[in-house]
Amino acid sequence: MITIEDHLSQVLAGARPLATVTLPIAQCHGLVLAHDCAAKLAVPPFTNSAMDGFAVIAADVAQASADQPVRLAVTADIPAGAAPRERVTPGTAQRIMTGAMLPDGADAVVPVELTNIPAGPHELPAEIEVYEPVAARRHVRNAGDDVALGAQIVAAGTKLSAAALSSLVSVGYGELEVYRRPRVAVLATGEELAEPGEVPAPGHIPDSNTTLVQGLLREADCEIAEVARTGDTPAELLAALRQAAAGADLVITTGGVSAGAYDVVKEATSGAGITFSKVAMQPGKPQGHGLIEAEGGRSVPMLCLPGNPVSVFVSFHMFARPVLALLAGQPMEDAVAIHPRRMATTSLGWKSPPGRRQLAPVRLSEAERPGDLPTIIPTHRLGSGSHLVASLHKANALAIVPEETDDVGPWDVLEVIEL
Numbered sequence: 001m002i003t004i005e006d007h008l009s010q011v012l013a014g015a016r017p018l019a020t021v022t023l024p025i026a027q028c029h030g031l032v033l034a035h036d037c038a039a040k041l042a043v044p045p046f047t048n049s050a051m052d053g054f055a056v057i058a059a060d061v062a063q064a065s066a067d068q069p070v071r072l073a074v075t076a077d078i079p080a081g082a083a084p085r086e087r088v089t090p091g092t093a094q095r096i097m098t099g100a101m102l103p104d105g106a107d108a109v110v111p112v113e114l115t116n117i118p119a120g121p122h123e124l125p126a127e128i129e130v131y132e133p134v135a136a137r138r139h140v141r142n143a144g145d146d147v148a149l150g151a152q153i154v155a156a157g158t159k160l161s162a163a164a165l166s167s168l169v170s171v172g173y174g175e176l177e178v179y180r181r182p183r184v185a186v187l188a189t190g191e192e193l194a195e196p197g198e199v200p201a202p203g204h205i206p207d208s209n210t211t212l213v214q215g216l217l218r219e220a221d222c223e224i225a226e227v228a229r230t231g232d233t234p235a236e237l238l239a240a241l242r243q244a245a246a247g248a249d250l251v252i253t254t255g256g257v258s259a260g261a262y263d264v265v266k267e268a269t270s271g272a273g274i275t276f277s278k279v280a281m282q283p284g285k286p287q288g289h290g291l292i293e294a295e296g297g298r299s300v301p302m303l304c305l306p307g308n309p310v311s312v313f314v315s316f317h318m319f320a321r322p323v324l325a326l327l328a329g330q331p332m333e334d335a336v337a338i339h340p341r342r343m344a345t346t347s348l349g350w351k352s353p354p355g356r357r358q359l360a361p362v363r364l365s366e367a368e369r370p371g372d373l374p375t376i377i378p379t380h381r382l383g384s385g386s387h388l389v390a391s392l393h394k395a396n397a398l399a400i401v402p403e404e405t406d407d408v409g410p411w412d413v414l415e416v417i418e419l
């Protein structure tokens with residue numbers, strides 16, 4: 001048996017970032033930025049008001065009170081989007097809306113609520129009464145407060161979140177060079193597989209793996225190139241794999257990789273570029289990986305995951321996610337640490353197979369007392385059994401039980417991988 005780390009490094013050795021493309025920024029969510037982005041605009045781009053009210057000279061209203069309001073003549077109106085045309089001079093104010101450019105001469109904004117003018121739509125008043133002083137720069141948002149022109153905003157290799165994209169729009173970007181979204185083909189093998197919703201014939205079970213893998217791929221911001229179920233002969237399966245690979249950047253198979261008399265994936269691909277190993281993990285022991293020759297001659301990375309659904313889930317997170325991150329343009333150090341890890345305390349005990357590192361699907365619940373570790377609750381009383389698919393949806397983490405531990409006790413402290 002080989003370690004999880006050895007298998008992962010072999011799997012990653014065959015993966016290269018995909019080509020880059022330039023896309024409108026609205027299409028870049030979940031993609032990885034190909035170049036550093038510096039601010040082409042400052043944020044805010046100009047000094048503006050943080051409140052609906054009146055742009056004033058703070059010194060003019062320093063003595064203002066409800067009993068002795070300060071009267072100012074209103075000389076202009078500045079809605080958002082307008083450029084002010086005149087200066088604010090002593091004894092005057094200009095009506096200003098939130099986000100509108102502060103006129104020269106003004107150094108503060110009096111919110112409308114601190115004047116005799118009711119809030120809401122009104123004719124421009126000729127004069128206002130101000131009831132409270134405002135300090136200089138109060139309710140003023142200065143140009144460049146957030147970032148200055150030329151500041152580095154988002155680094156190459158960053159996976160673009162909604163917030164990262166909005167930051168980039170705010171500093172002047174309308175399109176970005178990003179790595180192409182990985183396209184993945186999914187093939188499930190097994191004569192026993194029934195379509196979702198179909199009443200299974202005796203000995204058949206619903207094919208939950210293709211739905212699982214498609215969903216996990218979507219969660220990883222990938223495109224689904226093709227999904228197929230096949231219970232064919234090795235020759236037919238190999239042809240189907242080569243065809244699927246032609247439209248994909250990665251092929252993922254489930255099932256048919258173990259020691260059975262009908263383990264068709266192993267049989268079909270062992271001599272066709274795919275290596276099969278026993279990895280010292282549970283679930284997910286039998287694994288295959290390599291480059292498959294697609295129709296047309298291209299070599300396409302392939303991962304052959306075991307058929308048991310919990311093994312698929314765990315193997316996807318441990319191996320497919322890092323490969324997809326690399327294909328999608330993320331740096332190696334981010335790809336191998338794609339899921340955050342932390343320590344947590346078990347709430348009850350369970351068994352683990354000796355000699356294999358167990359990755360048990362668990363639910364983490366946050367500690368009630370600040371500073372305490374979160375609590376680990378197994379998603380099923382049978383622990384990490386690789387067939388326990390119906391309780392898999394409760395898992396938000398994988399608890400790591402070391403190879404040398406065969407008995408996890410209550411109150412043990414384990415490292416967990418957050419999903």
Ligand SMILES: Nc1nc2c(c(=O)[nH]1)N[C@H]1C(S)=C(S)[C@@H](COP(=O)(O)OP(=O)(O)OC[C@H]3O[C@@H](n4cnc5c(N)ncnc54)[C@H](O)[C@@H]3O)O[C@H]1N2
Nearest residue numbers: 188190206207208209255256257258259285306307308311
């Ligand atoms: N003699 C041995 N037998 C097994 C070994 C071994 O070392 N020696 N390893 C076991 C381990 S560990 C695993 S994991 C499985 C892996 O088996 P395969 O990858 O060959 O998968 P299958 O035999 O095709 O299926 C296993 C299991 O999963 C169910 N399955 C398959 N596909 C789907 C699907 N699309 N949706 C839902 N469920 C699926 C299938 O019905 C089987 O129950 O091998 C052990 N055996």
Ligand code: MOO
Nearest residue numbers: 283284285311386
């Ligand atoms: O390793 Mo298998 O995945 O235990 O079920």
